[in-house]
Amino acid sequence: MPPDKSTVEAGTEVQETLFTAIPDDDESSSGGNQNAISPSNSHSQNKPNPVKHCYGTTNNSANDNPPNNGLTKDFPRTSASPRALSPDLLRGLLMVLQAIDHCSVSQGAWRHGVALESEADGTIVIKWNALIPWTARMLTHLCAPGFMFLLGMGIVYFGRSRSKLGWSSWQMIRHFAIRAFVLAAINEVLFTLPFGRGRIFVLNIILLALAANYLITGLVWLALSASERALSRLLESYYSSAEDEMERPLLLDETTESSAKTISAWATRWSWHIHNAILLALAIVTIAWNSWLSPHHGHCPLDTPLDYAGPTQPRSTTLGPWFDFWFLSVQYQRVISPFPPLAWLSPAIFGLLYGRIILSRTWRAYTINASNALFGVLLMLLFVLTRLLHFGNLSEDCLRMPEQLASPDRKNQYLASFRSFFYIVKYPPSFAYITLTMSINFLLLALFGALSAKVARRIPTLLTFGQSALFFYILHLIFYFCMAILVKHWFGRELDHVDPMTGKSAIGTEGQPAVMWVTWLLGLAILWPLCRWYARFKSTKEVNSVWRFF
DSSP: OOOSSSEEOOOSOBOOSTTOOSBOOTHHHHTTOTTOOOGGGTTTTTOOOOEEETTEEEESOOOOOOOOOSOOTTOOOSSOOOOOOHHHHHHHHHHHHHHHHHHHHHHTOSOSSSBSSOOBTTEEBOOBOOHHHHHHHHHHTTHHHHHHHHHHHHHHHHHHHHHHTTOOHHHHHHHHHHHHHHHHHHHIIIIIIIIITTSOSEEOSSHHHHHHHHHHHHHHHHHHHHHHHHHHHHHHHHHHHHHHTSOOOSSOOHHHHHHHHHHHHHHHHHHHHHHHHHHHHHHHHHHHHHHHTOTTTTBOOTTSOTTOOEESSOSOOTTOHHHHHHHSOEEOSSEEESSOGGGGHHHHHHHHHHHHHHHSSOBOHHHHHHHHHHHHHHHHHHHHHHHHHTOSOSOBTOBOOHHHHHOTTOSOGGGSOHHHHTOOOTBTTOHHHHHHHHHHHHHHHHHHHTSBHHHHTTSTTHHHHHTSHHHHHHHHHHHHHHHHHHHHHHHOEEEEEEOTTTSSEEEEOTTOHHHHHHHHHHHHHHHHHHHHHHHHHHTTSOTTOGGGGO
């Protein structure tokens, strides 16, 4: 049941950004619902003053309505709450962390990974990266699953917002398809053309996976919304038929009518819960298949030489390259894709589930924050179990660090050191990777949600970057890779490893971390006013404008 008092609606809008989570169109705030009460007229409606915070507007009113599936136009509201800021703050933080990765890679500041070898399924690693690169990489691990989660969450917000504006399912499908195409096109322009240099046709650095999963998740949401209504009608029809067989009075009084309404609400709730269970099962299956489809089931053979580092078997299945592209990190002559789209689908599906729960009714801000924190702790416990019970890691017997070699009889390689315990496989994401990173993301959501809106808006850059994410993404790549040309000219030197893109000796600023950090901060300082201007610019555009995609 919904809370009795001090309820809060967790956002009323859907932001049109790359890693979409909350919108900023005014129509979605109050349009389509004439019963919405804005903070400015709360006294005229005999309502108490609302209190603004990161999840909307607290109001001392109750809501006993059944869950809403996002397409019903008469969604109950207690107030026209402001934009939910907590997801924006998280997205902004993830953008800032992602910039560390791209700035360091563009300059060759350090090897890309917590170990000097790839963080891939079934890859033997023998040497850790230095402490600063290791720490930076662990922080940037939060980004990819966080973006996918916010993408799924945003689709629920978007669907409810556009339903209130009268959009049909076909209009939404068209929107999902166009947006996916735009993301794929940007991927080709930003990555394939400049780095492929005519030798590579597809270079998938996250954007193709985001494009595919945005379309897939949008279609899943539409299908679930339709089937949820159908199941509600079926349940109501079944119980209405059962009731007709009973003896009923000729005249219906208020009590009888109330009973009929109760059956309808009951059917709606059961349909909602059943579909949430389906989404949860789908989220589990879509992360579990990364282990099921692993060519070596996440294990490294024990008969390899002690000094060997790298993959132990070809990363492919017997189902062909097209299948492998969707599920495995692949590198062919013309196609390089470290982010297989369906391998990253699970966080997006879970974002759908989370968004449905958040928007199903009004919640106390405390309830949302406490639930986020509790779920973060539960995910962390699940991660610990992956270490202790040896499941979902995709790196069994793959750690050959000095601490493992010093204790060859140790049965659990992850307990050999602090770094060993937190070594996670990203390509494709293991269950351990998802539980650890999403645990921290949920704790961050709880932290940001506990802030008042006044305090949240004072956090420098995060809201600005979070509300213009794709615009930031495009500009930061251009800036850092262009700056890298100058930085390498001034500070670069030949390194002791090969550049995977050119096949020649790498040139970089390794050993000079100050150069990277200064460039990173300079980029953020330059991009902040540009993103602030763009956020204002796109707010003047219509809800179906392509400018809102950025």
